[in-house]
Amino acid sequence: MTYSILIVIILVGGASVGLLAGNVIGHTQPASTTTEGVYSLELIVQHGIYFNASVGNQPAFYVLQNGTLENSSMIYIPSNTLIDLTVVCYDNGPSPLENARYANVTGTVGGYEYVFNSTSPNGMNASKVVPTYFQKATALNASNIAHTFTIPQLNLNIPLEPISTTFAQFYANQTGSFLWQCFAECGSGPLGQNGAMETPGWMMGTVVVY
Ligand SMILES: [Cu+2]
Known part of the structure; x- marks a missing residue:
């Protein structure tokens, strides 16, 4: 009798632990969507890229x-699939937002x-790979x-800090x-809205969801 109760407790306990572990490893998914695994999208933001003679250098997403x-x-991502987005931003300074609402994280x-x-991750300075802080942010x-x-x-909407790695x-x-x-008005011109900001492959482009 005592053994039976113990076995039940162990089984129930084991199942709970398994469920928790499954959520962490497999990511929680909405019940209404079907997924075929996780898709990784990795973006790099670099600055100081030569744009043209009159504008000079501009930042760009790769x-x-x-x-x-x-x-x-052109950025391709699958539909109805969990996207693991990692953005490494090498740009080292802020730019004013076109609207304050773009400070908020949305859609994740x-x-x-x-x-x-x-x-x-800077090969010239290994100490840079040690985060000074880690933050779970809604804005x-x-x-x-x-x-x-x-x-x-x-x-x-994924806001990016200078010199940071962001995951969502x-x-x-x-x-x-x-x-x-x-x-963020990071381009050329009086309002920073020209140059990279209006050029596909720099600070804008097309996302194709297939
Ligand atoms: Cu920008």
Whole structure:
């Protein structure tokens, strides 16, 4: 009798632990969506890239794919699939937001992003890979945002701190082509809205959800 009760307790306890572990490892998914695994999207923001003779240097987003930096004018992601988004921002200074609402994290799983500050992996300075802090954020300080990765039609907004690594998860639950845009005025011209800000592959482009 005593043994039976013990076995039941162990079984129930074991099942609970298994469920918890499953949630952490497998990521919690909405019951209404079907997924075929997790898709990793890795973006790099670099600054000081030669744009043209009159503008000079500008910042740009790249897609890190197969070990190379690829143009971000077209970014492909699967629909109804958990997207693991990692953005490494090497840019070291803030730009004013086009609207204060772009300081908020929107459209992600849980409504937050993880920010690892001072974590641009810099081969010249190994100490830079040690984060000075790690933050689970639903919004960032609007005065300390270098860029945003925003897909307005999918309500996705990922604000990025200078010299940081940011991780967030999201789903794109409709197929089609959507604008992506940075909403920190990091470009050229009197308002910082020209140059990179209006050029595909720099601070804007198309996200194709297939
Ligand atoms: Cu930008």
